[in-house]
Amino acid sequence: MRSEPYVQVEGVRKVYPDGVQALGGVTIDFRKGEVHGLLGENGAGKSTLMRILFGQIRPTGGKILIDGGQVNFNSPHDAISHRIGMVFQHFMLVSSFTGFENIMLGLETGKGFRSEQDVRKSSEALALRLGLKVDLDETVENMPMGERQRVEILKLLVRNVDLLILDEPTSALTPLETDELLNVMKRLKGEGKTIVFVTHKLREALSACDRITVMRKGAKVDTVEARSADLRSLALMMVGREVLPETKKGTPKLRDLLLEVRELVALSDTGSEALRGVSFQIRGGEIFGIAGVAGNGQNELVEVITGLRRAKSGVVLVGGVETTTKSPREIYDLGLAHIPEDRLGRGVVPALSVKDNLLLGLQFRPEFEEHMMMRQTAIDENARDLIRTYSIAATEDTPVKSLSGGNIQRVVVAREFSKSPLIIVASQPTTGLDISATEFVRQELLKMRDEGKAVLLISSELEEVTGLSDTMAVMYEGRLAGFKRPEEFTAEEVGLMMGGAKVEQ
Amino acid sequence: MNSKFGIGGEKVTKVLQSVAIIAFGFVIGGIIMLAVGYDPVAAYSAVFFGSAEKGMQGAFGGIFGITSTIREASFIILTGLAAQIAFSAGVFNVGIEGAMYLGAFVSFMCAYSFSAPPGSILGVLHALLSILAAMIAGLLWMSIPALLKIKRGAHEVVTTIMLNYVATSLTELLVVKFFLPTTGVPPGGIVTPLISQSAMIPQIDVMGAQLNLGFIPTIIVAIIAYIVIKKSVVGYSIRVVGSNPNAAKYAGIEVGKIILLVMLAGGAMGGLAGAIAVQFTEYRFDQAFSPGYGTSGIPVALIGRLDVVGIVLAGLFMAALHIGAQSIQPVTGMPSQVSLLIEGVIVFTASMPGAFDLLRNYLKPKGEKSE
Numbered sequence: 001m002r003s004e005p006y007v008q009v010e011g012v013r014k015v016y017p018d019g020v021q022a023l024g025g026v027t028i029d030f031r032k033g034e035v036h037g038l039l040g041e042n043g044a045g046k047s048t049l050m051r052i053l054f055g056q057i058r059p060t061g062g063k064i065l066i067d068g069g070q071v072n073f074n075s076p077h078d079a080i081s082h083r084i085g086m087v088f089q090h091f092m093l094v095s096s097f098t099g100f101e102n103i104m105l106g107l108e109t110g111k112g113f114r115s116e117q118d119v120r121k122s123s124e125a126l127a128l129r130l131g132l133k134v135d136l137d138e139t140v141e142n143m144p145m146g147e148r149q150r151v152e153i154l155k156l157l158v159r160n161v162d163l164l165i166l167d168e169p170t171s172a173l174t175p176l177e178t179d180e181l182l183n184v185m186k187r188l189k190g191e192g193k194t195i196v197f198v199t200h201k202l203r204e205a206l207s208a209c210d211r212i213t214v215m216r217k218g219a220k221v222d223t224v225e226a227r228s229a230d231l232r233s234l235a236l237m238m239v240g241r242e243v244l245p246e247t248k249k250g251t252p253k254l255r256d257l258l259l260e261v262r263e264l265v266a267l268s269d270t271g272s273e274a275l276r277g278v279s280f281q282i283r284g285g286e287i288f289g290i291a292g293v294a295g296n297g298q299n300e301l302v303e304v305i306t307g308l309r310r311a312k313s314g315v316v317l318v319g320g321v322e323t324t325t326k327s328p329r330e331i332y333d334l335g336l337a338h339i340p341e342d343r344l345g346r347g348v349v350p351a352l353s354v355k356d357n358l359l360l361g362l363q364f365r366p367e368f369e370e371h372m373m374m375r376q377t378a379i380d381e382n383a384r385d386l387i388r389t390y391s392i393a394a395t396e397d398t399p400v401k402s403l404s405g406g407n408i409q410r411v412v413v414a415r416e417f418s419k420s421p422l423i424i425v426a427s428q429p430t431t432g433l434d435i436s437a438t439e440f441v442r443q444e445l446l447k448m449r450d451e452g453k454a455v456l457l458i459s460s461e462l463e464e465v466t467g468l469s470d471t472m473a474v475m476y477e478g479r480l481a482g483f484k485r486p487e488e489f490t491a492e493e494v495g496l497m498m499g500g501a502k503v504e505q
Numbered sequence: 506m507n508s509k510f511g512i513g514g515e516k517v518t519k520v521l522q523s524v525a526i527i528a529f530g531f532v533i534g535g536i537i538m539l540a541v542g543y544d545p546v547a548a549y550s551a552v553f554f555g556s557a558e559k560g561m562q563g564a565f566g567g568i569f570g571i572t573s574t575i576r577e578a579s580f581i582i583l584t585g586l587a588a589q590i591a592f593s594a595g596v597f598n599v600g601i602e603g604a605m606y607l608g609a610f611v612s613f614m615c616a617y618s619f620s621a622p623p624g625s626i627l628g629v630l631h632a633l634l635s636i637l638a639a640m641i642a643g644l645l646w647m648s649i650p651a652l653l654k655i656k657r658g659a660h661e662v663v664t665t666i667m668l669n670y671v672a673t674s675l676t677e678l679l680v681v682k683f684f685l686p687t688t689g690v691p692p693g694g695i696v697t698p699l700i701s702q703s704a705m706i707p708q709i710d711v712m713g714a715q716l717n718l719g720f721i722p723t724i725i726v727a728i729i730a731y732i733v734i735k736k737s738v739v740g741y742s743i744r745v746v747g748s749n750p751n752a753a754k755y756a757g758i759e760v761g762k763i764i765l766l767v768m769l770a771g772g773a774m775g776g777l778a779g780a781i782a783v784q785f786t787e788y789r790f791d792q793a794f795s796p797g798y799g800t801s802g803i804p805v806a807l808i809g810r811l812d813v814v815g816i817v818l819a820g821l822f823m824a825a826l827h828i829g830a831q832s833i834q835p836v837t838g839m840p841s842q843v844s845l846l847i848e849g850v851i852v853f854t855a856s857m858p859g860a861f862d863l864l865r866n867y868l869k870p871k872g873e874k875s876e
Contacts, residue, residue: 327757328754332757345752349749349752351748361755374736
């Protein structure tokens with residue numbers, strides 16, 4: 001059942017203004033009436049490519065062809081008028097509107113005008129024919145995630161979209177809702193629609209797709225027929241064929257148990273179960289690394305450990321003290337330091353000076369506070385010391401927002417390490433940093449380990465986890481699997497675990 | 506050394522920016538006056554220096570002008586500081602007016618219901634306790650929107666504006682119901698009888714003019730505000746919360762407590778302004794005592810660029826403008842509607858740099874990065 005290419009991307013490149021290359025010339029063809037899987041880890045370029053196809057960002061080079069003719073999209077509007085639509089991972093609905101009002105939104109006036117009766121009639125007909133269960137008059141905020149997603153799909157179908165991009169559509173769904181979605185996808189395909197299914201989940205890709213394109217590091221690895229592919233080959237393509245790098249660090253000198261997590265269960269912001277029973281232990285002098293595609297519960301895990309989110313059940317012990325219901329401040333006092341993933345949004349106060357940022361979280365300590373007043377001389381001296389020790393390219397009065405990403409991370413690292421912690425939780429500590437800053441952060445983490453601290457390293461960059469960890473595990477849908485020394489893993493095994501195809505041996 | 510100079514440089518730019526924009530406001534006001542057919546130079550000179558032959562002193566043209574400007578400034582510097590401490594924590598507290606009315610009424614009740622021999626220790630205590638009661642009343646009043654915000658997420662702009670109406674109407678109702686019968690139908694508006702003499706803070710005679718001592722508590726509050734914001738750990742926490750609440754949580758700062766604190770502090774300052782109106786100025790509760798002191802605090806805070814010293818200067822500036830504008834009509838014959846319009850234009854333009862400072866904080870740049 002060969003069919004002609006319907007939509008093609010040809011040599012599409014994207015270089016961001018800061019010089020980061022997100023896509024390096026990708027060519028894929030999508031056929032009429034197929035479900036086309038797009039598989040890859042974080043940063044593989046899947047989302048960037050899809051946002052280009054949806055007209056949301058403009059490519060630096062390359063072209064998009066529909067039925068062989070070149071098109072130019074300046075906005076999602078253009079894409080939709082060429083019958084290409086996208087459902088984002090985070091839904092774009094007005095939550096105080098009903099399902100119908102959301103579908104209607106943008107059709108009431110102007111070029112695309114359609115009467116309410118007309119839209120309602122076609123929504124109802126489409127919903128019935130495709131088995132999209134949507135209560136059109138229910139307010140979106142009262143809908144479960146699955147139904148919201150169906151509103152999004154319906155919204156696009158009413159606009160006569162023929163190519164539907166679904167970005168990680170199953171990540172917010174329950175297993176039952178996922179099955180339902182896969183059924184809807186089959187019916188859409190039956191109607192001749194093309195579906196691009198962006199995912200990192202291997203099993204779903206294999207069962208739902210006709211063909212699968214695997215991407216890695218901004219490039220296409222290959223497009224394969226789903227029938228002839230298997231979990232192993234996909235996993236290998238996703239992670240890469242290179243052997244996992246050897247660790248160039250000494251054997252750990254293990255000390256006391258410092259951080260213990262037992263059967264942790266926690267909810268995400270949307271109320272779904274983000275952690276489904278996570279347990280691990282970290283001793284002093286050890287780096288425990290958690291690999292995995294972002295969004296599988298890593299953020300929630302970090303937030304529960306650092307006191308920023310309450311667990312539903314389970315226990316966290318910091319130095320033997322239960323901290324499950326303690327505040328961030330109490331947990332810091334027990335010797336925990338936290339290098340957060342969201343550097344600018346959480347790790348620093350961009351408008352304040354380097355000096356003030358180096359004080360963040362230390363402001364209550366007696367060396368900096370006396371009778372509720374700040375001990376400015378001590379604060380200044382401390383800032384100058386840290387700036388020198390960590391080679392931060394700034395003076396103590398420079399506002400942090402004018403620093404480079406690498407220097408901002410130096411500020412965060414300097415501050416957290418200056419707390420003389422027992423435990424360091426480092427979340428995506430090198431994202432967006434240049435090579436020298438990355439190397440600096442990694443060396444500092446290793447130094448902390450050699451000084452006998454416990455380090456929890458969470459990163460979606462696989463080389464980082466394998467290179468630094470003494471023990472590592474892979475996180476998938478709120479669970480950990482693996483728990484071995486990095487060199488005992490094969491690339492294929494890690495890929496399978498990241499794609500959820502191998503949960504526990 | 507270098508960095509010290511850099512910070513100084515930033516301050517200098519801010520001051521120059523503000524001065525330039527205020528001058529620009531005056532130019533626009535001048536153009537409007539020319540368009541309506543009046544001489545802007547004569548009008549502006551009337552604002553600041555009055556006119557001897559017309560018997561007007563403007564804002565600074567004589568002792569009567571100066572004392573009026575100082576009286577007016579005491580109120581709006583206080584409400585400006587109340588607005589500023591909230592802004593610093595990212596809270597938009599528009600409820601100072603309501604807290605001020607509540608404070609004024611409570612100050613009146615305490616000052617009216619009790620009395621002590623004036624000048625005695627007991628008398629001083631009576632005066633001080635009445636002021637304190639007003640501050641507590643403002644504080645408690647402000648706890649309503651503060652708790653609604655922290656516990657239920659109700660936006661403070663909406664709740665405080667609504668509560669302002671409740672406060673002004675409630676105090677009006679109480680006066681009409683319980684005090685108007687004794688004062689009779691008022692030629693002087695809705696007013697209560699005078700308070701006990703022991704609670705009155707006297708006005709000082711300066712060359713024939715009455716100097717209101719309200720500036721003393723205002724200066725005390727300004728000094729405290731300066732120390733708290735610049736030097737204390739709480740002030741540091743307020744700045745962190747105002748600039749990045751996520752970072753504040755991460756740093757172990759309890760954001761809810763800080764929001765409560767800044768709103769209650771603003772309420773207490775509003776209450777104090779109310780006590781000044783009653784015990785320092787009118788010696789009774791006059792329903793019409795405020796020409797909008799509470800809401801004027803917001804432009805004062807903005808013109809002062811959310812800086813304590815800046816707010817003191819901005820308060821003096823706005824008070825001068827307001828007092829001086831009353832000389833325009835008698836001196837130049839310009840209708841008071843036009844002079845009010847000019848005042849509005851100048852205050853509006855002068856607030857712009859401060860408003861942009863705030864906006865810049867709210868609208869953080871978002872990167873185009875994906876994945």
